[in-house]
Amino acid sequence: MDQYVHSFILKHQLIKSHQTLLVAVSGGPDSIALLHYLCAIRKTTPIHLIALSVNHNLRGEDAEEDLRYVEEVCRNWGVEFVGTSVDVNSYKIKTGQGTQEAARDLRYQFFEEMMHAYEADALAMGHHGDDQAETIMMQMVRSARPEAVQGIPVERPFACGRIIRPFLCISKEQINSYLQQHDLEARIDPSNAQTEYTRNAFRHYVLPFMKERNPRFHQHMQAWSERVRSERAYINEEAKKVLEAVHFSSNVEKFVQFSNQTFKTFPLALQRTAFHLILNYLYVKQNEDISYLHEEMFMNLLNDDKPNVSLDFPQGLKITRAYDEITFSFNEIKKEGGFHHHLQVGDRAYFPDGSWMDAEWSQTDEEEDHYTYVCDSHHVNFPLVVRTRQNGDRIRVRGMNGSKKVKDIFIDQKIPARLRDTWPIVTDQSGEVLWVVGLKKGGENPGFSSGPWLRLYYKNKADT
Numbered sequence: 001m002d003q004y005v006h007s008f009i010l011k012h013q014l015i016k017s018h019q020t021l022l023v024a025v026s027g028g029p030d031s032i033a034l035l036h037y038l039c040a041i042r043k044t045t046p047i048h049l050i051a052l053s054v055n056h057n058l059r060g061e062d063a064e065e066d067l068r069y070v071e072e073v074c075r076n077w078g079v080e081f082v083g084t085s086v087d088v089n090s091y092k093i094k095t096g097q098g099t100q101e102a103a104r105d106l107r108y109q110f111f112e113e114m115m116h117a118y119e120a121d122a123l124a125m126g127h128h129g130d131d132q133a134e135t136i137m138m139q140m141v142r143s144a145r146p147e148a149v150q151g152i153p154v155e156r157p158f159a160c161g162r163i164i165r166p167f168l169c170i171s172k173e174q175i176n177s178y179l180q181q182h183d184l185e186a187r188i189d190p191s192n193a194q195t196e197y198t199r200n201a202f203r204h205y206v207l208p209f210m211k212e213r214n215p216r217f218h219q220h221m222q223a224w225s226e227r228v229r230s231e232r233a234y235i236n237e238e239a240k241k242v243l244e245a246v247h248f249s250s251n252v253e254k255f256v257q258f259s260n261q262t263f264k265t266f267p268l269a270l271q272r273t274a275f276h277l278i279l280n281y282l283y284v285k286q287n288e289d290i291s292y293l294h295e296e297m298f299m300n301l302l303n304d305d306k307p308n309v310s311l312d313f314p315q316g317l318k319i320t321r322a323y324d325e326i327t328f329s330f331n332e333i334k335k336e337g338g339f340h341h342h343l344q345v346g347d348r349a350y351f352p353d354g355s356w357m358d359a360e361w362s363q364t365d366e367e368e369d370h371y372t373y374v375c376d377s378h379h380v381n382f383p384l385v386v387r388t389r390q391n392g393d394r395i396r397v398r399g400m401n402g403s404k405k406v407k408d409i410f411i412d413q414k415i416p417a418r419l420r421d422t423w424p425i426v427t428d429q430s431g432e433v434l435w436v437v438g439l440k441k442g443g444e445n446p447g448f449s450s451g452p453w454l455r456l457y458y459k460n461k462a463d464t
C-alpha cells in the first residue's frame with residue numbers, strides 16, 4: 001500500500017517538505033490509517049501535522065469517545081490535536097437542512113477556520129478508491145452528462161490552501177490490511193450507520209459485483225476520474241472561445257443573446273459545454289434540475305425549422321430563437337412581438353418580423369436617411385440595446401433642449417397603436433434612448449465630432 005500511496009502523492013504533488021498539513025480524523029479506520037501514514041512519512045519528509053476531529057453530537061457518548069480516542073492516538077504519536085463539538089440539531093433547524101448535510105456543513109466550517117488559523121497548505125482526508133468507485137457509479141445513475149460524472153477530486157482549492165485525498169488510489173481492503181499490518185485500532189466504522197441509503201446499496205451490492213469481475217475496478221474508476229477531469233478542463237477552456245465568438249458579455253440584467261449561425265460553427269461538444277457555461281452564469285445557484293434532456297431541447301431549438309421557437313426552463317428562464325437570434329432571459333418580454341437585443345459593432349440583429357439592424361464603424365458622419373443613424377462612439381456605452389418601448393421612455397432630441405416622451409413621438413407621427421409595441425428603439429447600455437428608428441434621432445450630433453463614428457442601419461423586411 002505504501003508504495004501506491006507514495007507514487008500517487010508524487011504524481012499529483014500532494015505533499016511537499018515543510019508544509020503545514022491538517023488531517024481530518026473521525027477515528028474510523030480510513031482516517032486512522034491516513035494519520036498513521038502521514039506520521040510515518042515525517043521521517044523522510046518533514047511536515048507540520050495537526051489532526052482535526054469533529055464530534056457531531058449525533059451518537060450520544062460514542063461520539064465523544066471517538067473524539068477522545070483520536071486525541072489519545074495523537075498524544076501517543078506526537079501529533080498536535082484540535083477537537084470540537086458542534087450542534088447539528090440547532091443548525092438543522094436554522095438552515096432547514098437534513099442531518100448529514102448539516103453535519104457536513106459544520107464539519108467543513110470548522111476545517112476552514114482551522115486552515116486559516118494555522119495558515120495551512122492542505123487538509124488531508126481519508127476518502128479511498130472504493131469511495132471513488134461508489135461515487136462515480138452513483139453519478140452515472142443520476143446523470144448522462146460526462147461533466148456530472150467526474151467522481152471525487154484528488155485535490156481542490158479550499159480556504160487558504162487545498163483539500164487533498166492521498167488514499168484515492170487504494171481500496172478499503174488495502175486500508176484494512178495496512179491497519180492489521182501495523183496493529184492499529186480504529187473506532188467502529190460509523191459510516192455504515194451514517195451513510196445515506198443509496199451509497200450503502202452501492203457499497204454492499206454493486207461494488208462487490210464489480211470487484212468480483214475485476215479486483216482493480218477501483219483503480220479504473222480513479223483513472224477515469226482523473227482523465228475526465230483533465231478532458232473537461234480542456235473542453236471548458238475551448239468552450240470559452242465560443243462565448244467570445246458570440247460576444248457573450250455579463251450584465252446585471254442576466255440577459256444573454258447571440259447569433260445561432262455563429263454558435264453553430266463550433267463542434268457539438270463545445271456548443272453543449274458553452275450552453276452549460278451560460279446556464280452557470282445565469283443561475284446564481286447551481287441548478288440540479290437541469291439534465292441532459294434540457295441540453296437536448298436546446299440543441300433541437302438551434303436546429304428547428306420554425307423561425308420562432310421558445311423553451312421554458314426552471315426558475316422562469318426562457319430561451320427563445322427568433323430567426324438567427326438566440327435569447328436567454330428571465331425577464332419575459334410581456335407584450336406580444338416585443339424584443340430585446342444586444343448589438344455589438346459588427347453584428348446584425350434580427351427582429352421577429354424579419355427586419356434587421358447592422359452596427360458598424362463608419363468613416364463619415366453622414367446619415368443617408370431616416371433608417372441610418374450615426375453617432376460619436378465616445379458618447380455611448382456599449383453594447384447597444386435594440387428593444388421595444390417601455391413605459392416612461394424619453395429621448396433627448398438632437399438640437400433641442402430637454403427631452404421628449406417616446407409615446408408623444410408615436411402620436412405626433414401618427415403611428416398606429418398596433419405597431420407601437422413592436423417598433424425598434426435603440427438605447428445604449430445606460431438606458432439612454434438614442435434612436436426611435438425611422439422617427440426621431442437623439443444623442444449627440446455626430447457633425448460636431450471627429451469620430452470614430454458608429455453607424456446603425458435598419459432594413460425593413462418589406463423593402464427587400
Ligand SMILES: Nc1ncnc2c1ncn2[C@@H]1O[C@H](COP(=O)(O)OP(=O)(O)OP(=O)(O)O)[C@@H](O)[C@H]1O
Pocket residue numbers: 023024025026027028029030031032052053054055056107124125126127189190191
Ligand atoms: N467527524 C469527523 N471529524 C473529522 N474528520 C472527519 C469526520 N467525519 C469525516 N471526516 C473526514 O472525512 C473523510 C470521509 O468521511 P466519511 O464519512 O466518508 O468516512 P468515515 O467512514 O468517517 O471515514 P473514516 O473511516 O476515516 O472514519 C474521513 O476519512 C475523514 O478524513
